[in-house]
Amino acid sequence: MELAFLYESFLESRSVTTDTRKVKNGDLFFALKGPNFNGNTFAATALEMGAAYVVVDEAEVVQDDRYVLVDDVLTTLQQLANLHRRTLGIPILAITGSNGKTTTKELVNAVMSKKYKTYATVGNLNNHIGIPLTLLAMDESIEFGIVEMGANHQKEIASYCSFVEPNYGLINNVGKAHLEGFGGFEGVKKGKGELYQYLFETNGIAFINSKNEHLMEMSPFEAPVLYGRNSDFYNAKFLKSDPFVAFIAGNEELVETKLVGDYNFDNILAALCIGKYFGVPSIAANQAIEQYDPTNNRSQIVKTEKNEVILDSYNANPTSMRAAIENFASLQKENKVVILGDMYELGEESEVEHANIGALLNLLTDTKIILIGKNMAAASKECTAAAYMDTKEAAVNFLVSNQILNSTILLKGSRGMGLESLMPLL
Numbered sequence: 001m002e003l004a005f006l007y008e009s010f011l012e013s014r015s016v017t018t019d020t021r022k023v024k025n026g027d028l029f030f031a032l033k034g035p036n037f038n039g040n041t042f043a044a045t046a047l048e049m050g051a052a053y054v055v056v057d058e059a060e061v062v063q064d065d066r067y068v069l070v071d072d073v074l075t076t077l078q079q080l081a082n083l084h085r086r087t088l089g090i091p092i093l094a095i096t097g098s099n100g101k102t103t104t105k106e107l108v109n110a111v112m113s114k115k116y117k118t119y120a121t122v123g124n125l126n127n128h129i130g131i132p133l134t135l136l137a138m139d140e141s142i143e144f145g146i147v148e149m150g151a152n153h154q155k156e157i158a159s160y161c162s163f164v165e166p167n168y169g170l171i172n173n174v175g176k177a178h179l180e181g182f183g184g185f186e187g188v189k190k191g192k193g194e195l196y197q198y199l200f201e202t203n204g205i206a207f208i209n210s211k212n213e214h215l216m217e218m219s220p221f222e223a224p225v226l227y228g229r230n231s232d233f234y235n236a237k238f239l240k241s242d243p244f245v246a247f248i249a250g251n252e253e254l255v256e257t258k259l260v261g262d263y264n265f266d267n268i269l270a271a272l273c274i275g276k277y278f279g280v281p282s283i284a285a286n287q288a289i290e291q292y293d294p295t296n297n298r299s300q301i302v303k304t305e306k307n308e309v310i311l312d313s314y315n316a317n318p319t320s321m322r323a324a325i326e327n328f329a330s331l332q333k334e335n336k337v338v339i340l341g342d343m344y345e346l347g348e349e350s351e352v353e354h355a356n357i358g359a360l361l362n363l364l365t366d367t368k369i370i371l372i373g374k375n376m377a378a379a380s381k382e383c384t385a386a387a388y389m390d391t392k393e394a395a396v397n398f399l400v401s402n403q404i405l406n407s408t409i410l411l412k413g414s415r416g417m418g419l420e421s422l423m424p425l426l
């Protein structure tokens with residue numbers, strides 16, 4: 001009953017917010033609880049600021065009939081999103097994976113929007129709150145929805161599938177990310193595999209990189225749409241990444257991208273496979289890939305007055321760190337510097353995984369290495385040639401007195417390290 005009423009008012013306003021700092025006239029305000037605040041305490045403020053209704057789950061804050069009291073605000077937000085998704089009835093593609101979800105989502109969106117009116121997750125709004133907000137932002141003009149799903153524990157992807165109800169899905173890869181919450185690499189496979197399980201049980205379709213043995217082993221499908229090998233539904237030929245990726249597309253066209261890192265080739269293949277499956281003309285699809293220019297701290301090239309920086313400070317885990325280092329090692333540049341920060345959420349595997357990165361760095365004989373953060377101590381023990389600072393503050397002092405000039409720099413670490421704040425020194 002509450003849901004039907006809320007959906008009616010949602011259809012009138014088309015605007016949902018969870019934050020009084022962003023309320024607009026006519027909004028539906030959902031009073032979520034978070035680590036810092038209880039949204040119920042902001043309900044009255046939301047109404048004063050123009051919200052039409054406030055959805056709360058604490059009876060004592062209710063003052064009049066503009067308060068909609070429910071058992072649990074987050075569950076109601078997800079149920080409303082599900083009702084909207086069913087009403088729209090459009091095809092929805094879910095994208096998850098350990099690395100490259102956001103980039104792949106952007107690439108798929110760029111390709112698919114050459115033929116369809118699409119809506120894709122904005123930025124990284126990929127969790128229990130961001131995903132329902134993504135669904136509710138789709139209107140009747142949208143022909144194809146693309147929903148990024150992030151996760152750091154079991155049953156999370158299954159829960160998202162239950163209200164997103166995707167018809168199509170892509171697990172980009174499985175790697176050593178969020179090991180703490182997933183319970184190791186096998187746990188990552190199980191947790192991400194929940195998308196395959198949902199699609200299998202609902203006769204959905206999965207796009208799978210056939211060169212990825214883990215994904216192939218996880219696949220329960222009889223006939224998934226494969227990419228990556230010549231006999232597959234889609235393939236392309238990698239040419240180089242020096243630093244930008246170039247390749248020969250499935251239609252034999254040369255495509256020169258603005259994406260750094262050979263690992264991005266897999267993300268591109270996924271996008272082009274999906275485009276081909278949905279009938280996007282190949283010339284237009286290739287053009288979409290060529291035009292995509294990352295500006296989001298994810299392997300972004302920044303030319304400063306002093307240096308050229310591969311700014312990769314959005315996140316870091318053993319798999320993406322290794323991929324970034326190996327790619328950097330292959331670059332033909334004069335003065336190379338690697339600045340790496342801690343990798344987070346690795347639980348009991350943290351020390352050994354940081355040590356493994358240290359061992360890998362020993363292979364970079366022509367490169368200056370700077371390691372930052374408490375966890376990187378384990379890497380510095382393996383890689384004795386590296387300069388090591390346990391805090392970012394210490395690293396700032398080091399970089400002030402040891403200026404880096406005329407170099408190509410890889411700057412990568414977990415989000416919490418905020419390594420982009422070092423950019424003014426580089």
Ligand SMILES: CC(=O)N[C@H]1[C@@H](OP(=O)(O)OP(=O)(O)OC[C@H]2O[C@@H](n3ccc(=O)[nH]c3=O)[C@H](O)[C@@H]2O)O[C@H](CO)[C@@H](O)[C@@H]1O[C@H](C)C(=O)N[C@@H](C)C(=O)N[C@H](CCC(=O)N[C@@H](CCC[C@@H](N)C(=O)O)C(=O)O)C(=O)O
Pocket residue numbers: 018019020021031032033034035036037038039042123124125126127128129130131150151152153156
């Ligand atoms: C709940 C919420 O939306 N919080 C946002 C809020 O946080 P704030 O610091 O204010 O505190 P609370 O969370 O405690 O607030 C509770 C509610 O109170 C509201 N409120 C507060 C103050 C006020 O004056 N008025 C208010 O109304 C408040 O809005 C809350 O509703 O603001 C922050 C700053 O803008 C936001 O950063 C914070 O957003 C949280 C983090 C959030 O989850 N936002 C989602 C929309 C989202 O999708 N965020 C993504 C990050 C996704 C992510 O990390 N993905 C991981 C994997 C997923 C793991 C999953 N299990 C998980 O734990 O999330 C990945 O690896 O990709 C993003 O922002 O990019």
Ligand SMILES: Nc1ncnc2c1ncn2[C@@H]1O[C@H](COP(=O)(O)OP(=O)(O)OP(=O)(O)O)[C@@H](O)[C@H]1O
Pocket residue numbers: 097098099100101102103104124150172173263264266267297298299312314315319320323324
């Ligand atoms: N296919 C890939 N394999 C390994 N590493 C990758 C791949 N694609 C991207 N990366 C690395 O991951 C970084 C973050 O990319 P992106 O934000 O697209 O991933 P994500 O999975 O969405 O991350 P998050 O969950 O934190 O949003 C990139 O800058 C790059 O270093």
Ligand SMILES: C[C@@H](N)C(=O)N[C@H](C)C(=O)O
Pocket residue numbers: 124314315316317343344345413414415416
């Ligand atoms: C920021 C969040 N999406 C994420 O990726 N976290 C990990 C732990 C990181 O920052 O490396």
